[in-house]
Structure formats: C-alpha cells, structure tokens
Amino acid sequence: MISLAGRDILHGWGKFVFTGLGLGLLIGVTLTMAGVYRGMVDDAKVLLDNSGADLWVVQQDTLGPYAESSSVHDDVWRSIAAMEGVARTANITYLTMQVRLTGPGARDVRAMVVGVTPDGPGHPGQPVHLVAGRHLTRSHYEAVADVATGFALGDTIRVRRNEYTVVGLARRMVSSGGDPMVFIPLKDAQEAQFLKDNDAIVRQRARTAQNPALNRPGVPGLLDAVIASQSTNPYVNAVLVQLAPGYTPERVAEPIRRWQRLTVYTRAQMEEILIAKLIATSARQIAMFLVILAIVSAAIVAFIIYTLTLGKIREIAVLKLIGTRNRTIAAMILQQALGLGLIGFVVGKIAATFWAPAFPKYVLLETGDTVRALVAVVVICVLASVLAIRAALRVDPAEAIGG
Amino acid sequence: MSISERPLAGARSGEDLRSQHTHVAQSASKRAVGIHIDGLRKRYGSGDTAVDALKHVDMTVAPGEVVGLIGPSGSGKSTLLKCLGAVIEPSAGRMTLGGETIYDEGWKIRDLRALRRDRIGFVFQAPYLIPFLDVLDNVALLPMLAGRPNAEARQRALELLEALDVAHRSRAMPSQLSGGEQQRVAIARALVSRPPVILADEPTAPLDSERALGVIRILNRMAREFDTAIIVVTHDEKIIPTFRRIYHIRDGRTHEEAGEGRSIE
Ligand SMILES: Nc1ncnc2c1ncn2[C@@H]1O[C@H](COP(=O)(O)OP(=O)(O)OP(=O)(O)O)[C@@H](O)[C@H]1O
Numbered sequence: 001m002i003s004l005a006g007r008d009i010l011h012g013w014g015k016f017v018f019t020g021l022g023l024g025l026l027i028g029v030t031l032t033m034a035g036v037y038r039g040m041v042d043d044a045k046v047l048l049d050n051s052g053a054d055l056w057v058v059q060q061d062t063l064g065p066y067a068e069s070s071s072v073h074d075d076v077w078r079s080i081a082a083m084e085g086v087a088r089t090a091n092i093t094y095l096t097m098q099v100r101l102t103g104p105g106a107r108d109v110r111a112m113v114v115g116v117t118p119d120g121p122g123h124p125g126q127p128v129h130l131v132a133g134r135h136l137t138r139s140h141y142e143a144v145a146d147v148a149t150g151f152a153l154g155d156t157i158r159v160r161r162n163e164y165t166v167v168g169l170a171r172r173m174v175s176s177g178g179d180p181m182v183f184i185p186l187k188d189a190q191e192a193q194f195l196k197d198n199d200a201i202v203r204q205r206a207r208t209a210q211n212p213a214l215n216r217p218g219v220p221g222l223l224d225a226v227i228a229s230q231s232t233n234p235y236v237n238a239v240l241v242q243l244a245p246g247y248t249p250e251r252v253a254e255p256i257r258r259w260q261r262l263t264v265y266t267r268a269q270m271e272e273i274l275i276a277k278l279i280a281t282s283a284r285q286i287a288m289f290l291v292i293l294a295i296v297s298a299a300i301v302a303f304i305i306y307t308l309t310l311g312k313i314r315e316i317a318v319l320k321l322i323g324t325r326n327r328t329i330a331a332m333i334l335q336q337a338l339g340l341g342l343i344g345f346v347v348g349k350i351a352a353t354f355w356a357p358a359f360p361k362y363v364l365l366e367t368g369d370t371v372r373a374l375v376a377v378v379v380i381c382v383l384a385s386v387l388a389i390r391a392a393l394r395v396d397p398a399e400a401i402g403g
Numbered sequence: 404m405s406i407s408e409r410p411l412a413g414a415r416s417g418e419d420l421r422s423q424h425t426h427v428a429q430s431a432s433k434r435a436v437g438i439h440i441d442g443l444r445k446r447y448g449s450g451d452t453a454v455d456a457l458k459h460v461d462m463t464v465a466p467g468e469v470v471g472l473i474g475p476s477g478s479g480k481s482t483l484l485k486c487l488g489a490v491i492e493p494s495a496g497r498m499t500l501g502g503e504t505i506y507d508e509g510w511k512i513r514d515l516r517a518l519r520r521d522r523i524g525f526v527f528q529a530p531y532l533i534p535f536l537d538v539l540d541n542v543a544l545l546p547m548l549a550g551r552p553n554a555e556a557r558q559r560a561l562e563l564l565e566a567l568d569v570a571h572r573s574r575a576m577p578s579q580l581s582g583g584e585q586q587r588v589a590i591a592r593a594l595v596s597r598p599p600v601i602l603a604d605e606p607t608a609p610l611d612s613e614r615a616l617g618v619i620r621i622l623n624r625m626a627r628e629f630d631t632a633i634i635v636v637t638h639d640e641k642i643i644p645t646f647r648r649i650y651h652i653r654d655g656r657t658h659e660e661a662g663e664g665r666s667i668e
C-alpha cells in the first residue's frame with residue numbers, strides 16, 4: 001500500500017510544519033496550564049510534607065492555618081504533648097506578607113513568614129531541604145529563607161519593625177499560594193503578627209489608663225498587668241503533632257478533639273482542605289482555560305484540514321473517478337489531521353518543557369497529563385477531520401470529467 | 404517532438420501483466436464486443452426545466468479500435484462519457500462493456516466504483532495528476548490502492564512509461580513535466596489496469612499539433628497492443644482526420660460516418 005497522506009505531507013512539508021508549529025505552541029500552552037494546576041497541587045502537598053506533621057491541631061471549627069485564620073493558645077502544645085501516641089509537638093505561625101531586603105538592592109518580596117521554635121531539624125514545622133547555611137538556633141532575629149526569595153546568606157531582611165539575618169537557605173519551601181517561605185523564630189513571629197506601631201501602642205495605653213475599671217487607685221500593678229497582656233500575643237496558628245510509632249492518626253486525633261476542645265486534621269483531611277477548598281476556584285479557572293484551548297485547537301485543526309482538503313477537491317474527484325475507495329480518501333484526510341496533531345503535540349511538549357522553569361510559580365509537567373494530552377489531541381484531530389471528510393465524500397466523481 | 408518510434412516493450416509483458424490481473428481478465432469472446440450502446444437516453448432534471456442531453460445514442464466500438472466522438476458544444480459529448488464512465492445514471496437504453504451488460508433500464512452492476520477502477524481508463528483534457536506523487540507513483544497508484552505489492556505496481560507502471568517514452572521522468576513531480584509529458588503520464592495511468600475501455604475527453608486540447616498527433620499515435624498503439632476500445636471526444640481539427648470511424652453527435656443523437664483514417668505512424 002501507499003500512504004497518500006504521508007506523501008502529501010512530505011510534498012507540502014513546509015505548510016504542515018508551520019501549521020504544526022503554531023498548533024504546537026497552543027498545545028504547549030495547554031500542557032503548561034495543566035502543569036500550573038499540578039504545580040499548585042504539588043505545592044500544597046509539599047507544604048504538608050515539609051511541615052513534617054501527622055496532625056494539625058487548630059482553633060475549634062476552623063479549617064486550619066492555611067485555609068482560614070486559626071488561633072490556638074501557645075501553651076496548648078504542653079497538654080497535647082502529654083497525650084498518648086504523641087511523639088513531638090510544635091507551635092507554628094503563618095503570615096503572608098511583604099518581606100523587605102535591606103541594604104543595597106533593597107526590594108520587597110512577597111513571602112510566607114513562618115514562626116517556628118528553633119528546635120533544629122526533624123521537629124515538625126522546621127525548614128527542610130537546606131541548601132546552604134544552617135538551621136535557626138537562636139530565639140531572635142535569625143531567618144532561613146527559601147531560595148526563591150532571592151535572598152543570600154548574610155542578607156539582612158526586615159519583617160515588620162525587626163531586622164533578621166539570613167542564616168540558611170532552603171529549597172521547595174513554598175506556601176500553597178506558591179509564595180516562598182521565610183522562617184523566623186516563633187517569638188518574633190508572634191510579635192510580628194500582633195505588633196502595632198508605636199503611636200497605636202501609646203494611644204492604646206492612654207485609653208486603658210483612662211478606663212477607671214482598669215486603673216483603680218487602690219490596686220497598684222493592675223494597670224501594668226492589663227497593658228502587658230494587651231501588648232503580647234500568646235497565640236499561635238496551629239500546633240503540629242508527630243505521632244509515636246504504631247499509632248494511627250485518627251486514634252490520636254480523637255482524644256485531642258474531645259478533651260482539648262480543638263479541631264484536629266489528619267494529613268489526608270488537610271490535603272482535602274488545601275486541594276478541594278483552597279485551590280478549587282483556581283482549578284476551575286484553569287479547567288475553563290483548558291476547555292477553551294481545546295476548542296481553539298480543534299477549530300484550528302478542523303479549519304486547516306478543511307482548507308487543505310478543499311484545495312484538493314479536483315484530485316479527490318479524479319481519485320474517486322478512477323475508482324479509489326471512499327475509505328482510502330477518508331483515511332488520507334484523517335491521517336493528515338493526525339499527522340498535524342502529532343507534529344503539534346511534539347512541538348508543544350518540547351515548548352512546555354523549555355518554558356516551564358521560567359514560570360514564577362512551580363509548573364509540574366506530569367507524564368500522565370502528557371499522555372492524556374496526546375489522547376485528547378488524537379480525539380480532537382479525529383473530530384476535526386470529520387468536516388473535511390464529509391466534504392471530500394460529497395465530491396462528485398463526475399466533476400473530474402467536467403463539462 | 405517525437406513520441407517513441409521503437410516497438411512496444413509491452414507487447415509480451417503486457418500479456419503477462421494482463422494474466423496477473425485476473426479480476427479484469429475477460430474471455431476473448433466477451434472482449435470482442437468492446438463498447439456497445441443502444442438507444443441510450445439521458446434527461447437532466449424534470450418537469451419544465453428538464454434537459455434531454457442524450458435523446459438516442461447508438462454506438463459500437465470494437466476492441467483495439469479508436470473512434471472519434473465529435474459534435475458542437477452542448478451536444479451531449481460529456482454527458483455520454485459520464486454515462487459510459489458510470490458516474491451518472493442514464494435515463495433509458497442499454498450499455499454493454501466487454502460483453503457484459505452494465506446498464507439496461509437500470510444499473511446491472513452493483514459496485515460502480517470497482518467497475519470504473521477495473522474496466523475503464525480515463526484521460527482528461529487536463530492531466531489531473533496527483534501533485535504530491537511522483538510520475539511513477541501517479542501511474543502505479545491504482546494497482547497499489549487495489550492492494551498489489553508496491554514493487555509489482557511500480558514495475559508495471561515503469562513498463563508503460565517506457566512504452567510512452569517518459570520513463571526518464573519517472574521520478575519527477577508532475578509540476579516539473581511539460582504538458583505533453585503530463586498527458587502521456589495520464590495515459591499511462593489510464594492504461595495501468597489494462598482496462599478494456601478508455602474514455603478520453605479532449606485529450607489533445609492543450610497540446611500543439613505534433614504533440615496532439617503523438618498522443619493519438621500512442622492511443623492507437625495502446626488500443627492495438629492491449630485490445631482496448633477507445634473513445635476520443637474532441638474538437639481538435641488536427642486529429643479528426645486520423646480516425647477511421649467517427650460518431651457525430653448533434654442535439655443528443657449520434658450519426659456514424661467513416662473517417663479519413665490518415666496514417667500517423
Ligand atoms: N448537470 C446538468 N444539469 C442539467 N443540464 C445539464 C447538465 N450537464 C449538462 N447539461 C446540459 O446537457 C446538454 C449537454 O451537455 P454536455 O456537457 O454533455 O455537452 P458537451 O457536448 O460536452 O459540450 P462541450 O463541447 O461544450 O463540452 C447541454 O445542453 C447542457 O446544458
């Protein structure tokens with residue numbers, strides 16, 4: 001047998017390659033969109049993995065530290081640590097904000113500031129994947145930053161009113177929103193979450209002092225105590241829990257829920273919250289894009305194949321007149337559509353692989369998505385060639401004889 | 404320009420090829436009939452706008468014979484070729500091809516596509532070669548599509564191209580050929596299945612007189628070599644004197660007359 005489609009493509013390869021290139025860039029965008037979604041899911045999973053926690057203890061009836069604001073008293077961890085099946089606990093705070101790099105080349109970086117107890121590696125909440133420097137060891141004014149922030153060891157950064165020295169750099173430590181993380185000691189972070197500017201503090205003090213209930217003449221020290229309690233922050237966003245070997249998450253979570261009157265999420269539940277709730281809207285946004293891109297790609301393939309076929313009406317009439325089967329003609333058009341799709345797919349895959357690292361947020365090109373895209377391209381090409389095949393089959397062989 | 408004067412290489416190999424091509428092979432007695440048309444009529448449309456393109460056509464072409472079909476514009480020449488070529492259905496009458504009745508007040512053959520592929524060769528005013536296939540594959544296309552091995556089909560095509568003196572261009576693309584060369588390739592394509600009938604619609608129109616005569620010479624030779632019945636529709640004054648028999652068609656009716664039969668060898 002002879003492949004009419006192949007010969008036609010070889011004959012007019014320029015046309016095919018250029019069309020395939022255009023289609024390929026479109027497919028590349030489609031693959032990248034899927035990669036952006038996968039990257040978001042992966043960021044969420046990495047966030048959970050990196051936290052090193054098996055359970056997240058959060059404020060009652062909230063969705064935890066990532067999806068909703070949650071505050072838990074910073075001494076709760078003690079009673080949790082004493083419960084059966086709990087190996088280690090750690091207080092943690094999260095605050096997404098602008099972090100300022102000071103000194104020459106000063107700039108703002110959007111980052112998720114994480115407050116951790118400087119316990120060293122292995123403890124829940126600590127930065128992992130350190131690529132340079134060391135972990136936090138002091139309780140104040142040190143920071144470990146993700147490399148994506150662009151900070152270098154020894155840089156001085158400003159979080160709220162305090163300055164921190166970057167002592168370590170980590171990799172792949174990002175929030176579920178893709179912002180790089182900056183780890184600072186827990187005490188500083190609690191303050192940063194709460195700290196007001198000086199004027200506000202002065203006004204707050206004056207207001208408290210004017211309140212006769214809080215400033216009783218006969219009770220010395222009351223005002224000081226009230227003011228002290230007003231200007232400290234005894235809360236954290238969550239308590240991370242690591243299980244002792246041999247305990248299932250549910251078995252440990254249940255007593256914490258019952259006795260501490262707190263909400264506890266297991267790893268699976270947390271993942272559900274992040275993926276099904278937090279990034280659900282973004283996912284639907286991307287799905288919309290994918291649908292539109294698929295339709296546009298289909299329209300392009302259909303249009304190109306239809307035009308190419310119309311350009312061959314005369315030849316098709318001759319082929320039919322001399323007795324070529326309809327099947328052969330349909331196969332020729334279908335193979336051309338598939339050929340175009342395959343060129344586009346290869347170009348798209350290469351393009352996506354090349355430009356994915358340049359994206360600011362993580363783009364994860366999964367093999368599964370690539371295979372799905374290939375299947376989609378094949379299906380789209382088959383559908384797109386239907387129009388052209390119908391036109392070709394309607395050609396009257398008598399046209400070849402003419403008038 | 405002269406068309407090859409050397410004897411046809413296909414004389415023996417043509418026989419060999421025909422015997423390979425069993426689904427086309429016809430018994431000698433059946434082939435003796437060639438084309439026979441009897442009281443053929445064709446009406447386009449119906450009611451007030453109906454056009455009787457063919458009113459009464461009788462025609463007989465023996466195997467190995469080349470007849471001319473001439474007539475003024477609108478007389479029904481193309482319509483007759485389309486009926487014979489089984490691409491439009493006549494309204495009444497009878498058509499016999501190689502002894503087999505293909506139309507008798509209705510098609511007598513189910514697969515008209517296979518009928519066209521195996522028994523009818525077409526040559527058009529324009530060669531209509533497939534632009535993305537080289538000359539050899541243009542000729543070899545039909546047997547290849549019919550499932551013959553590529554090598555065998557190309558071998559057969561090459562023999563025909565040799566006979567038609569275009570074998571040296573067999574690897575060229577159609578767009579690189581002169582008009583006369585293209586027309587010879589188109590003739591080779593029409594002949595490749597060794598059809599008992601060839602229908603040629605103004606095959607010499609775009610050619611100068613020498614090339615036009617060359618094409619007619621080839622058609623005559625092919626008719627003799629392969630026992631093919633050939634009908635040539637033409638307006639071309641240069642070639643009309645070469646026919647031994649001519650059918651005039653006027654207003655949908657045919658009249659047979661003797662031609663000059665001028666020698667062109
Ligand atoms: N599809 C059609 N529908 C209606 N009438 C048609 C159709 N095709 C041809 N006719 C008419 O049938 C008559 C014969 O047409 P035909 O094409 O066979 O002429 P012709 O002899 O080939 O003419 P020419 O030498 O100009 O090619 C003409 O009157 C034409 O108008």
Ligand SMILES: [Mg+2]
Nearest residue numbers: 402403480481
């Ligand atoms: Mg005509």
